[in-house]
Amino acid sequence: xxxxxxxxxxxxxxxxxxxxxxxxxxxxxxxxxxxxxxxxxxxxxxxxxxxxxxxxxxxxxxxxxxxxxxxxxxxxxxxxxxxxxxxxxxxxxxxxxxxxxxxxxxxxxxxxxxxxxxxxxxxxxxxxxxxxxxxxxxxxxxxxxxx
Numbered sequence: 001x002x003x004x005x006x007x008x009x010x011x012x013x014x015x016x017x018x019x020x021x022x023x024x025x026x027x028x029x030x031x032x033x034x035x036x037x038x039x040x041x042x043x044x045x046x047x048x049x050x051x052x053x054x055x056x057x058x059x060x061x062x063x064x065x066x067x068x069x070x071x072x073x074x075x076x077x078x079x080x081x082x083x084x085x086x087x088x089x090x091x092x093x094x095x096x097x098x099x100x101x102x103x104x105x106x107x108x109x110x111x112x113x114x115x116x117x118x119x120x121x122x123x124x125x126x127x128x129x130x131x132x133x134x135x136x137x138x139x140x141x142x143x144x145x146x147x
Contacts, residue, residue, distance in 0.1 A: 004042040007035075008034075008035050008039055008042065010034075011034040012067045012070075015028045015031050015032060015035065015074070016070070025074065025075060025083075035071065038064070039065075042061060045057075046058070046060065046061050
């Protein structure tokens with residue numbers, strides 16, 4: 001989690017400096033993306049089982065949430081009031097797309113796994129059938145040779 005916090009802090013520092021120097025958010029879009037990706041990664045790790053301390057995870061998330069609140073204010077006051085709402089709608093759509101893509105990947109993996117299992121069953125059936133036929137022919141050959 002330290003790496004995510006460091007990445008979020010570095011990106012936020014760059015964003016804040018750029019805004020203070022009168023630059024537009026468009027100029028630091030890459031850093032905004034890095035900040036938000038770090039926040040998402042931090043949230044996933046904070047909610048993961050076995051994290052060192054719940055309080056530490058909470059405080060780290062709170063720090064990043066405060067940074068995001070300031071970023072939201074910058075977006076709202078940047079000259080386009082609906083920018084934050086548009087961003088939230090965009091992120092919601094992107095999240096749905098990522099979830100759909102992950103679901104599709106899971107389905108494809110399951111389909112491949114089923115195909116491998118089905119192939120193994122068919123091959124096993126063929127091998128067993130051949131073994132039965134060979135054994136049958138061997139037994140018939142033994143009876144004919146004994147007679």
